[in-house]
Amino acid sequence: MTTTAPVEVGLIGAGPWARTMHARMLAEGPQTRLTAVWARRADAAREVAEQYGAVAAATPEExxxxxxxxxxxxxxxxxxxxxxRAAKAGKALLLEKPLGLDLASARAVADAVEEAGVVSQMVLTKRYLPATREFLRQAESFSVTGARSCYLHGAFLGGELATGWRLERGALLDLGPHLLDLLDTAVGRIARVRATGDPRRWVELSCEHENGAVSQASLSGSVRLPRARTRVELFGEEGELVYDTAGLDHDEAWPVLRAEFAAAVRAGRSGELSAARGLRLQELIEAAVTR
Known part of the structure; x- marks a missing residue:
C-alpha cells in the first residue's frame, strides 16, 4: 500500500488569521505538514512555529x-x-484574497504563477463549505432573473481584523471577492459591474451578467451586528434559491481546503480556484470603481 507523503508547507505571516486558521489547519494534516514560519516580526514567527513544531525562518528564502x-x-x-518570489522559486502557492492591493500587483502574481507553472489555490473560505457547494450545484439548473446578496459585519469597528489595509480600502477589497465569486458562479459570468457608496462604510455593487440577469451586492465591515451576515438570494420563474451562512460551522471548510490543496500539489494541477480566479475577481473590483 502506497502512502502519499504530506505536503510540506511554509507559512508567511504570524498575525491573527495566520494563528487561528492557517497554522492550525496546515499543522493538523494529515495531507500537509507545517515546516516553517516567517514573519517580519521574528518573535511572532517563533511563537507560531514553536506551537506546531515548525522552524522560524530568518528570511523568506530560508x-x-x-x-x-x-x-x-x-x-x-x-x-x-x-x-x-515564491513562484519563481518553484513553490506551490496557497493565496489569500485579494490577490494584491491593486490590479497590477494581482496580475503580477497570476503571471508569475503561469510562467513558473506552479500550482496555486485561493483561500476563498466559503467555497470549501459543503453548504456552499450544494447551493452552487442547485444554481446550475436554476434560471436566474435577478439576485441580491450581502456580506455585512462590524469587524472594521475594532478588534484584530481592523487592520491598516482593511480600514483604508474597506469592504470592497476585503469582502467583495467573496460575493463577486458567488454571483459570478451562481448567477452567470458578470459582464459589467459598478460600485456606489463608500467602501469604508457601505458600498453597493450592481452587476449585469452575460445571460441577461442582474444582481446586487451590499458590502460593509462597519455595521454592528450580532454575527457576520452572508446571504445570496436568486430569483426566477421557478421561485427562489437562497444561500445563508447563518448557523453554518465554518470549521467545516478547513479540512476540505487542506485536502484539495494537497491533492492539487501532488497532481501538479491547479483547480478552479487558482490565482487566475483571484485575478478575475480583482479585475471585477477594478471595473466596479472605474466605470
Whole structure:
C-alpha cells in the first residue's frame, strides 16, 4: 500500500488569521505538514512555529528552502511581492484574497504563477463549505432573473481584523471577492459591474451578467451586528434559491481546503480556484470603481 507523503508547507505571516486558521489547519494534516514560519516580526514567527513544531525562518528564502508549498496570511501588498518570489522559486502557492492591493500587483502574481507553472489555490473560505457547494450545484439548473446578496459585519469597528489595509480600502477589497465569486458562479459570468457608496462604510455593487440577469451586492465591515451576515438570494420563474451562512460551522471548510490543496500539489494541477480566479475577481473590483 502506497502512502502519499504530506505536503510540506511554509507559512508567511504570524498575525491573527495566520494563528487561528492557517497554522492550525496546515499543522493538523494529515495531507500537509507545517515546516516553517516567517514573519517580519521574528518573535511572532517563533511563537507560531514553536506551537506546531515548525522552524522560524530568518528570511523568506530560508522558508522556501524548507518547504514545497507556501501559504500566505499577510496584507495583500506583502503577499503580492512574496508570492512572485515564491513562484519563481518553484513553490506551490496557497493565496489569500485579494490577490494584491491593486490590479497590477494581482496580475503580477497570476503571471508569475503561469510562467513558473506552479500550482496555486485561493483561500476563498466559503467555497470549501459543503453548504456552499450544494447551493452552487442547485444554481446550475436554476434560471436566474435577478439576485441580491450581502456580506455585512462590524469587524472594521475594532478588534484584530481592523487592520491598516482593511480600514483604508474597506469592504470592497476585503469582502467583495467573496460575493463577486458567488454571483459570478451562481448567477452567470458578470459582464459589467459598478460600485456606489463608500467602501469604508457601505458600498453597493450592481452587476449585469452575460445571460441577461442582474444582481446586487451590499458590502460593509462597519455595521454592528450580532454575527457576520452572508446571504445570496436568486430569483426566477421557478421561485427562489437562497444561500445563508447563518448557523453554518465554518470549521467545516478547513479540512476540505487542506485536502484539495494537497491533492492539487501532488497532481501538479491547479483547480478552479487558482490565482487566475483571484485575478478575475480583482479585475471585477477594478471595473466596479472605474466605470
Amino acid at each position: 522558508l522556501f528552502d524548507r518547504c514545497e508549498a507556501v501559504a500566505f496570511a499577510v496584507p495583500p501588498s506583502v503577499q503580492s511581492e512574496l508570492a512572485v
